Amino acid sequence: MTHIISVQNLRKTYGKTIAVDDISFEVSQGEIFGFLGPNGAGKTTTVECLQALRNPDSGKISVIGLDPSHQAQELRRRIGSQLQESALPDRIKVWEALDLFASVTDKISDWHSLLEQWGIAEKRRSSFAALSGGQKQRLFIALSLVNSPEVVFLDEMTTGLDPAARRVAWDLIRAVRDRGTTVVLVTHFMDEAENLCDRVAIVDKGKIVASGSPRGLIAAYATDIRVLFSTDKPDLAFLEKVSGVKNITRRGDRVEVEGSGPLLALVAAVLVEHGIVPSDLRVEQPSLEDVFLKVTGRAVVD
Amino acid sequence: MRMLTKLTWVEMKLFIREPMVVVFTLALPIIFLFVMGGVFGNTPNPEVYRGVGAMNYYMPSYYGLIMMAIGTVALPLHLAGYRERGILRRFRASSFSIWTVLGSQLLVSAVIAIVGSLLVTIFGFVTYHPDLPENIPQLIGAFFLGVACFTAFGFFLGAVLPSTRAAQGIGLILFFVMMILGGAGPPPEVMSGIMGYIGDATPLRYVILTLQNAWLPGPDFGWHTSASLVTAGITVVSALLAARFFRWE
Ligand SMILES: Nc1ncnc2c1ncn2[C@@H]1O[C@H](COP(=O)(O)OP(=O)(O)OP(=O)(O)O)[C@@H](O)[C@H]1O
Ligand SMILES: [Mg+2]
Numbered sequence: 001m002t003h004i005i006s007v008q009n010l011r012k013t014y015g016k017t018i019a020v021d022d023i024s025f026e027v028s029q030g031e032i033f034g035f036l037g038p039n040g041a042g043k044t045t046t047v048e049c050l051q052a053l054r055n056p057d058s059g060k061i062s063v064i065g066l067d068p069s070h071q072a073q074e075l076r077r078r079i080g081s082q083l084q085e086s087a088l089p090d091r092i093k094v095w096e097a098l099d100l101f102a103s104v105t106d107k108i109s110d111w112h113s114l115l116e117q118w119g120i121a122e123k124r125r126s127s128f129a130a131l132s133g134g135q136k137q138r139l140f141i142a143l144s145l146v147n148s149p150e151v152v153f154l155d156e157m158t159t160g161l162d163p164a165a166r167r168v169a170w171d172l173i174r175a176v177r178d179r180g181t182t183v184v185l186v187t188h189f190m191d192e193a194e195n196l197c198d199r200v201a202i203v204d205k206g207k208i209v210a211s212g213s214p215r216g217l218i219a220a221y222a223t224d225i226r227v228l229f230s231t232d233k234p235d236l237a238f239l240e241k242v243s244g245v246k247n248i249t250r251r252g253d254r255v256e257v258e259g260s261g262p263l264l265a266l267v268a269a270v271l272v273e274h275g276i277v278p279s280d281l282r283v284e285q286p287s288l289e290d291v292f293l294k295v296t297g298r299a300v301v302d
Numbered sequence: 303m304r305m306l307t308k309l310t311w312v313e314m315k316l317f318i319r320e321p322m323v324v325v326f327t328l329a330l331p332i333i334f335l336f337v338m339g340g341v342f343g344n345t346p347n348p349e350v351y352r353g354v355g356a357m358n359y360y361m362p363s364y365y366g367l368i369m370m371a372i373g374t375v376a377l378p379l380h381l382a383g384y385r386e387r388g389i390l391r392r393f394r395a396s397s398f399s400i401w402t403v404l405g406s407q408l409l410v411s412a413v414i415a416i417v418g419s420l421l422v423t424i425f426g427f428v429t430y431h432p433d434l435p436e437n438i439p440q441l442i443g444a445f446f447l448g449v450a451c452f453t454a455f456g457f458f459l460g461a462v463l464p465s466t467r468a469a470q471g472i473g474l475i476l477f478f479v480m481m482i483l484g485g486a487g488p489p490p491e492v493m494s495g496i497m498g499y500i501g502d503a504t505p506l507r508y509v510i511l512t513l514q515n516a517w518l519p520g521p522d523f524g525w526h527t528s529a530s531l532v533t534a535g536i537t538v539v540s541a542l543l544a545a546r547f548f549r550w551e
Contacts, residue, residue, distance in 0.1 A: 053395055076397035086392040089384070091319040096312055103308040104397050147396070 004029045004151060004182050005050065010059035012045050019045040020056070021206035027151075027199075032173065032183040034197035036190070036288065038298075042206040043186045044084050047153050050184070051081050064150050077104055080149030082140045084156050084186070090129035094120055094139060097128065098146055105147040114142040117172055119165070133160040141169070145176060152176065155186040170196050190288045202292060209295045214288055222290035227257040227267045229278035238274060242266045305398060310406040317410055323379070326477070327371045328418045331364040332425050334486070339430035350489035354518055357432035359489070361422065362513035365445060367486040368418035369452040370506045372411045374476040377456025380407070382469035385460075390550045400548060404457055411453045412446075419445070433519065440516035440525055447530060448509040451537040455505060457544035485510040508532040 005027035012020040020042045027033040035043040048054045050061055052068035052075050061068050066075045088097055094115070102109035115121040118138040123131060131139065137160045144152050154173070158166045173196060177183050187193055193200045194214045201211040210217055224246065230253040239248055244261035257267055264283040271278065317323060342356030351359040384390045393403060426432055435441045459476075463469040481487055483497055484506030493501055501507055511529035 051395060053391070073397050073399065076395060081395040083388075083391065083395060086388040086395070088392060089316050089389060091316055092312065096315070100308050100312050101396050103305045143396075 002029050004064055006062045008060040010049060011057045012049060013057055018206050023208055025201055025208060027182060030180060030182055031198040032177050032185060032196055034185045034187060034193045034200040035203055036187060036193045036200050037203035041203040043203055044155055047155060047184060047186055051153055052076055078150050080144035080152035082144040082154045082157055088128040091127050093125055093127055095124040101143045102146045107148050109146055111146050114145060118142045134165060137161060149181060151182045153184045158192060194288050202295060204296045217291045218286050221294045222286035223260055224258050225263055225286060226284040227263050229281040230254050231276050231278055233276055238270060242270055306402050306405050309402055310409045313406045313410045323376045326375045327368055327414055331367045331422050335364055335422055335426055344430055344432055350491045357430045358518060361426050361432050362517040363486045363510050364422045365419045365513055366448055366506055366510040367481060369415050369448045370480050372414060373452030373456035374473045377407060378459035378463055378469040378473045381460025382463050383466045386466050394550045408453050412449050415449045435517040436519040437516050444512040444516045447533050448513060451505060451509055451533045454537045454540035458540040461544045461547040480504045480506040505536045
């Protein structure tokens with residue numbers, strides 16, 4: 001596979017704050033690559049360096065074969081950007097914005113179908129200021145795709161979208177990828193990274209602390225599953241003898257059994273044996289959240 | 303080129319949708335014209351208005367007033383607001399260059415100045431009957447020099463003023479100071495001492511002198527070489543400073 005993006009030893013500081021601390025990674029043509037990390041981890045700074053919107057202190061960047069520090073304009077013309085923070089003039093109409101931003105490319109832009117796909121077709125004559133937060137967000141995603149980019153950067157793309165709109169957005173982004181556009185996605189939503197990304201890099205305090213496919217990361221870092229239920233029986237010591245159990249935590253009535261193997265069946269069996277038949281018995285598979293916890297030692301706090 | 307055309311067209315529409323700016327650039331000069339013409343008429347008095355009729359004096363002055371409103375109020379507010387809100391950032395990310403962004407503003411400013419001046423002209427001739435301009439090619443030259451001057455001045459203010467609030471405050475102060483002391487308000491002859499000096503320090507004074515000399519007849523009013531050179535100088539310095547201090551965010 002060819003690398004459409006390659007970054008070596010990227011570093012960026014703001015005064016004393018080290019925002020990006022020696023990051024290196026590669027993105028392959030046609031994949032959805034995600035940056036996952038807590039607030040202030042340096043995700044936006046990293047992807048904005050790749051979009052020639054910030055100047056790194058040091059490091060080597062190549063995006064579609066271009067160097068952002070010397071070929072900024074050509075690069076910006078050929079990529080798509082949905083920025084975490086930006087705006088449009090209050091009184092510009094939705095269709096005017098799409099028509100305007102389509103003019104950056106000589107390719108024929110089908111912005112009418114983008115309006116339809118992103119669900120803002122009936123708002124085409126509304127001014128930007130009159131859009132709801134989620135509609136603005138969808139307009140910005142549509143704008144990032146209007147020049148048929150080779151790579152599109154989406155920074156917190158689903159912020160402000162309702163749950164249904166998020167699912168739709170994921171499907172649309174998959175379709176964009178299937179048409180050949182490489183997608184670089186910044187998010188702090190674990191489920192988004194897990195569902196959408198072919199590969200993710202977990203960023204914390206300016207460094208990539210782990211990277212790989214979501215499944216690969218989970219297999220490598222988080223093998224334990226959890227069984228959860230509620231009971232008011234005080235003595236649960238018998239659970240410790242179940243094979244595979246590693247840890248039992250209890251908060252009031254709520255019990256969490258952590259371990260590996262066929263945990264649910266075994267725990268269920270002994271519970272029944274001891275006359276406990278909880279109606280809310282369920283299992284939680286390991287997720288990227290657990291990977292994150294493992295590699296950073298902290299939970300993501302949003 | 304296509305981006306410049308598209309952006310200019312969009313900016314043109316955005317201008318029309320911004321009532322405050324339309325008032326300052328298009329409506330205010332006509333209101334002044336109406337009041338001043340009603341009060342002073344067009345009978346020459348050797349003591350004031352450079353010895354010509356008030357309306358002959360004010361017609362070219364109000365062309366300058368429109369340009370000045372664009373340079374002190376419209377452009378700085380627009381550019382500072384665009385930067386503050388992240389609109390410039392959005393443009394930049396989509397490969398709009400500084401030349402496209404400022405070029406579109408220059409074109410819009412020129413169109414607004416032309417439209418505003420035509421309105422002043424039509425209104426002035428219908429109501430108070432000033433004399434026709436003496437030298438139309440010179441007037442056109444002076445006009446575009448003035449537009450260039452105040453557009454560059456507006457770019458400079460828009461580049462250095464950090465926020466919309468600053469642009470609003472400082473822009474409005476400059477607007478009123480220039481309007482009153484720079485030659486579009488009371489006749490310059492009645493302003494003594496410090497007021498005269500301040501008036502002489504405003505770009506509007508030189509833009510108006512250049513315009514008036516092209517408009518007015520007679521041996522006293524040839525092409526105003528010194529005023530036009532000062533105007534050109536302000537244009538160049540403002541443009542250089544604007545290019546030097548322009549920030550996308
Ligand atoms: N323009 C700036 N000036 C000064 N410091 C900055 C600037 N931009 C970012 N920082 C700092 O750099 C660090 C990384 O910020 P960045 O925006 O890249 O984080 P992020 O991972 O995108 O976070 P979030 O999830 O909140 O968007 C933070 O500590 C932030 O305070
Ligand atoms: Mg961010």
